[in-house]
Amino acid sequence: MWDARALRRLIRLPWRSRARIERDIDDEFQFHLDMRIAELVARGLAPDDAGREAARRFGSVDDAREYCRSMDERSTTEQHRRDLVAELGSDIRFAVRQMQRSPIFTALAVITLSLGIGATTAIFSVVDRLLLNPIPFADGDRIVNLLRSNLEGNLYVVPTPKLVEAWRKGVRSLDQVATYGYDDAIVAGRDEDEEIPAGKLSADVLPMLQVKPLIGRGILPEDTNIGAPRVVVLGYGFWQRRYAGSRSVLGESITIDSASRTIVGVMPRDFTVPFMDGGARQIWLPLEQNVEAEGGQAIAKMRPGVSREQVNRELTDVMRALGAESPEFEEWKGLALRPQDYLGPMTRDNLLILLGAVGMVLLIACANVANLLLARAATREREFAIRAALGAGRWRIIRQLLTESAILAIVGGALGVFVAHRGLELIIAMRPDRLSELDEVRLSPTVLLVSLGLTLVTGLLFGLAPALFAAARDIGHALRNTTRSAAGHLTARRFRGALVVAEVSLSVLLLVGAGLLIRTMVKMQRADIGFESSGLVAADVRLPEARFPKREQRRVAFEQIMQRVRATPGVGEVTWSMGMPPRTGMTFGKLEIEGRALKPDEQESALWSQFAAPEYFRVMRLPLVAGRSFSADTGRNAVIVSETMARRFWPGTSAVGRRLRLMEKAEWSTVVGVARDVTVPSTGGKGDRRRNLQIYFPFSGDFESATLIIRTGSAVADLPRRLAREVATVDPAIRVRDVTTADQTLAKELAGPRFNMSLLLVFAGLALMLATIGLYGVIAYSVSQRTRELGIRLALGAGRPAVLRLVISQGARLTLSGVVVGLAAASGLTRLIQGMLYGVGPLDPMTFALVGVVLGLVALLASYFPARRATRVDPVIALRAE
Amino acid sequence: MARDPIDLLHGTLDVLVLKTLSWGPQHGYGISRFIEERTRGVLEIEDAALYKSLHRLERDGSVEAEWGLSENNRKAKFYRLTARGRQELRAEANTWRQYATAIFSVLETA
Numbered sequence: 001m002w003d004a005r006a007l008r009r010l011i012r013l014p015w016r017s018r019a020r021i022e023r024d025i026d027d028e029f030q031f032h033l034d035m036r037i038a039e040l041v042a043r044g045l046a047p048d049d050a051g052r053e054a055a056r057r058f059g060s061v062d063d064a065r066e067y068c069r070s071m072d073e074r075s076t077t078e079q080h081r082r083d084l085v086a087e088l089g090s091d092i093r094f095a096v097r098q099m100q101r102s103p104i105f106t107a108l109a110v111i112t113l114s115l116g117i118g119a120t121t122a123i124f125s126v127v128d129r130l131l132l133n134p135i136p137f138a139d140g141d142r143i144v145n146l147l148r149s150n151l152e153g154n155l156y157v158v159p160t161p162k163l164v165e166a167w168r169k170g171v172r173s174l175d176q177v178a179t180y181g182y183d184d185a186i187v188a189g190r191d192e193d194e195e196i197p198a199g200k201l202s203a204d205v206l207p208m209l210q211v212k213p214l215i216g217r218g219i220l221p222e223d224t225n226i227g228a229p230r231v232v233v234l235g236y237g238f239w240q241r242r243y244a245g246s247r248s249v250l251g252e253s254i255t256i257d258s259a260s261r262t263i264v265g266v267m268p269r270d271f272t273v274p275f276m277d278g279g280a281r282q283i284w285l286p287l288e289q290n291v292e293a294e295g296g297q298a299i300a301k302m303r304p305g306v307s308r309e310q311v312n313r314e315l316t317d318v319m320r321a322l323g324a325e326s327p328e329f330e331e332w333k334g335l336a337l338r339p340q341d342y343l344g345p346m347t348r349d350n351l352l353i354l355l356g357a358v359g360m361v362l363l364i365a366c367a368n369v370a371n372l373l374l375a376r377a378a379t380r381e382r383e384f385a386i387r388a389a390l391g392a393g394r395w396r397i398i399r400q401l402l403t404e405s406a407i408l409a410i411v412g413g414a415l416g417v418f419v420a421h422r423g424l425e426l427i428i429a430m431r432p433d434r435l436s437e438l439d440e441v442r443l444s445p446t447v448l449l450v451s452l453g454l455t456l457v458t459g460l461l462f463g464l465a466p467a468l469f470a471a472a473r474d475i476g477h478a479l480r481n482t483t484r485s486a487a488g489h490l491t492a493r494r495f496r497g498a499l500v501v502a503e504v505s506l507s508v509l510l511l512v513g514a515g516l517l518i519r520t521m522v523k524m525q526r527a528d529i530g531f532e533s534s535g536l537v538a539a540d541v542r543l544p545e546a547r548f549p550k551r552e553q554r555r556v557a558f559e560q561i562m563q564r565v566r567a568t569p570g571v572g573e574v575t576w577s578m579g580m581p582p583r584t585g586m587t588f589g590k591l592e593i594e595g596r597a598l599k600p601d602e603q604e605s606a607l608w609s610q611f612a613a614p615e616y617f618r619v620m621r622l623p624l625v626a627g628r629s630f631s632a633d634t635g636r637n638a639v640i641v642s643e644t645m646a647r648r649f650w651p652g653t654s655a656v657g658r659r660l661r662l663m664e665k666a667e668w669s670t671v672v673g674v675a676r677d678v679t680v681p682s683t684g685g686k687g688d689r690r691r692n693l694q695i696y697f698p699f700s701g702d703f704e705s706a707t708l709i710i711r712t713g714s715a716v717a718d719l720p721r722r723l724a725r726e727v728a729t730v731d732p733a734i735r736v737r738d739v740t741t742a743d744q745t746l747a748k749e750l751a752g753p754r755f756n757m758s759l760l761l762v763f764a765g766l767a768l769m770l771a772t773i774g775l776y777g778v779i780a781y782s783v784s785q786r787t788r789e790l791g792i793r794l795a796l797g798a799g800r801p802a803v804l805r806l807v808i809s810q811g812a813r814l815t816l817s818g819v820v821v822g823l824a825a826a827s828g829l830t831r832l833i834q835g836m837l838y839g840v841g842p843l844d845p846m847t848f849a850l851v852g853v854v855l856g857l858v859a860l861l862a863s864y865f866p867a868r869r870a871t872r873v874d875p876v877i878a879l880r881a882e
Numbered sequence: 883m884a885r886d887p888i889d890l891l892h893g894t895l896d897v898l899v900l901k902t903l904s905w906g907p908q909h910g911y912g913i914s915r916f917i918e919e920r921t922r923g924v925l926e927i928e929d930a931a932l933y934k935s936l937h938r939l940e941r942d943g944s945v946e947a948e949w950g951l952s953e954n955n956r957k958a959k960f961y962r963l964t965a966r967g968r969q970e971l972r973a974e975a976n977t978w979r980q981y982a983t984a985i986f987s988v989l990e991t992a
Contacts, residue, residue: 024949027957028933028958028959029933031909031911031952031956031957031958031959032911032929032933035911035952036911036929039915057926058928058929058930059931063930064929064930064931064933064934068934068937071937071938072940072941075937075940
């Protein structure tokens with residue numbers, strides 16, 4: 001009886017139910033009483049007496065039954081737990097052995113999963129940070145940026161301290177209001193002064209964000225009083241770099257902007273203030289409470305449950321009330337903005353498109369894993385059948401398969417975390433300038449958990465499918481069928497074929513998208529921008545106000561600098577402007593054209609503006625199509641306009657000699673010339689036509705900083721240093737910064753499209769790779785299953801080319817269906833990325849054709865290797881096998 | 883090996899059951915008969931207490947139970963000593979021997 005223990009463990013009885021336990025106890029007691037009575041009767045007692053005596057000797061049946069029941073229930077539960085642990089252990093051991101036995105399958109599945117999950121996690125982290133949870137602080141979803149805007153809503157300006165104060169007192173839907181500003185500060189170093197980005201905080205910023213300094217204290221209210229002792233709170237990076245993270249910095253002095261300040265604290269790593277542009281600040285200073293100051297950023301926390309519309313209304317109401325005494329507020333309204341409002345619809349759409357693209361990659365990865373698991377399940381059919389015959393329950397086999405896929409999913413997920421980490425670094429490295437928020441993106445624990453969950457679900461789902469396939473099969477049928485006859489069940493084979501078709505079509509979709517974006521990049525880089533950018537270098541030159549307080553002094557300094565630089569070897573021509581196109585200024589105002597009534601929307605035109613020295617157009621090689629450039633004796637009231645602007649406001653006639661003004665009752669300015677449009681390629685269909693409304697004003701000594709534009713003969717090495725040296729001979733206080741070429745500036749304009757293109761290209765590449773793996777897997781599997789059939793064909797005289805064709809045509813059929821479906825889907829879906837395209841239509845035939853060809857080639861390659869193996873089948877061995 | 887004497891007496895039945903099972907698997911009635919015969923009727927154990935002991939030992943993992951057929955072809959629950967039960971028996975028997983020796987050494991000095 002005890003010899004059957006091994007068997008009993010294999011076919012374990014289900015755990016006993018409560019009713020079963022009670023019945024067992026009753027049976028056991030009944031057996032005992034019956035035996036006892038029989039014994040007593042045998043000794044000569046009358047049956048009635050024997051029954052009474054047996055009951056007496058048993059004692060309290062109820063008590064014993066109750067006790068035994070509680071014991072049995074406990075041991076059943078414990079047994080249950082022990083069995084589970086033991087079975088899980090054996091499942092895991094078995095799964096690991098299975099994986100070791102087929103390392104290629106395991107590697108493919110794990111790589112597939114980790115790429116899919118890693119890419120999804122990285123992109124989702126970005127979306128999470130930029131769209132879903134843009135302010136990573138306590139109650140971040142209630143933090144808004146307070147601005148005022150003109151009534152047309154096309155101009156946003158930061159509020160003045162007076163207005164902030166009025167809002168703080170008057171807007172009931174806001175809980176807290178804080179202000180901050182930023183500027184560059186010059187920190188005295190041991191050898192050389194250093195210019196670093198600094199932030200200025202009011203005392204309520206840190207409490208609102210509920211951020212505590214890493215060490216020391218933050219900015220306190222008394223620090224912001226005028227004339228208070230000067231203090232500074234260090235940023236984490238600066239603290240690490242300059243003080244090597246020493247905790248004894250507290251109390252030390254540091255010279256900032258020529259004044260000594262006491263270090264009172266250090267902020268945590270990654271600390272930044274919401275809505276702050278230009279990335280991390282290195283030091284934090286108190287923002288002086290100066291009502292007369294120009295104003296800075298204002299942030300506020302809305303009360304819980306308050307809508308932004310309500311806040312906007314109250315902000316505007318307060319401004320109206322204020323407008324009664326200060327008319328400058330009358331034509332403004334108040335606005336509370338969230339970070340998402342700054343991203344603009346383009347960025348938001350781009351992110352969603354990227355999310356969609358990465359979702360497709362994940363889908364392909366899932367399909368691939370499903371395919372691999374299904375293929376393997378088919379080869380293991382006999383194994384399952386044998387195990388079922390030996391008494392393993394259906395549930396047990398399903399659980400075994402689930403364990404295997406869960407292990408795959410966990411390993412793939414762990415590697416996926418690594419991929420996500422590196423992917424995020426890559427995304428941050430590629431980011432365009434204006435998405436500086438990306439620097440703060442971290443793999444959030446939530447996102448990590450979500451994708452780990454995703455992994456598990458993926459693994460379990462696709463582990464379950466083959467498990468159900470296997471479990472649903474009749475055992476005897478599977479056992480009779482040897483592997484040679486089971487060339488894969490028709491349904492399973494069709495399902496796997498469909499998976500490959502789906503993978504191929506998703507890759508086609510992504511490749512078409514990536515292809516269109518590549519064409520966009522090429523078109524944008526080749527676009528005619530109006531001037532000749534190669535060989536142009538720009539440098540920001542700043543004349544410190546303290547040294548050059550008067551306009552005339554600055555004018556002379558600008559002139560001297562130009563002379564010095566022009567004499568530098570390698571430098572061709574030199575001119576002054578404000579910024580390198582397309583990064584120049586904008587002018588808002590009420591445009592008036594003499595002798596022509598403008599419609600209100602024309603009046604409000606925002607014009608792209610530039611200040612140009614007389615040589616500007618020659619140096620830029622930006623041709624004047626009419627009139628002439630400014631000259632030394634041009635008055636201040638001359639302007640040059642772009643072709644588009646001339647056509648728009650003086651249609652049919654020459655603009656030269658006509659007059660316009662940008663402010664009511666200002667002096668009229670005379671158009672002296674018409675320049676070619678400076679056209680910067682931009683995505684989004686037609687682009688902004690207003691961008692080509694350009695106006696040039698004569699450059700004067702009005703500014704304390706200006707852009708020096710140089711046309712160099714050849715690539716000049718160490719130009720920045722030479723420039724600095726030449727400029728220093730004019731005056732050592734003059735600073736030269738940001739020496740960049742025009743091509744670099746243009747490249748930055750294209751950074752956004754290039755970013756989109758690179759990401760989509762990476763996804764498309766991943767998709768193609770995964771789909772290839774999938775296709776290869778299906779063909780290779782089918783060849784291994786058809787060894788006997790192929791052997792017979794060869795034995796009957798089919799030539800090797802015929803067998804090669806047979807196998808490749810199978811791959812070709814799947815690929816062709818996938819390509820057709822994918823191209824059809826693409827022709828419907830590329831409309832969605834129309835906003836990301838330039839100079840190429842969403843149905844660009846060249847891209848579509850090329851993608852079809854690329855996929856065809858890849859598919860050919862993926863089926864060629866298994867096909868070649870098929871032709872090497874030795875008919876004799878193939879027939880003898882099994 | 884100081885132990886509470888009450889605890890020791892409580893364990894008495896358990897150790898007798900374990901000892902009985904060390905000769906081979908047996909059902910509850912068989913165990914009861916075996917102990918009666920061995921002690922020549924001096925220890926008449928209440929059956930309820932015996933079954934409590936058996937189920938307690940089963941929970942502790944000292945015995946395993948299995949349904950089988952009795953000598954008169956009836957379905958009966960058989961108990962069998964596990965490795966752990968064997969260990970337990972050795973330890974308990976030792977304790978008992980020491981205990982009994984101690985008691986005797988007191989009683990015999992009179």
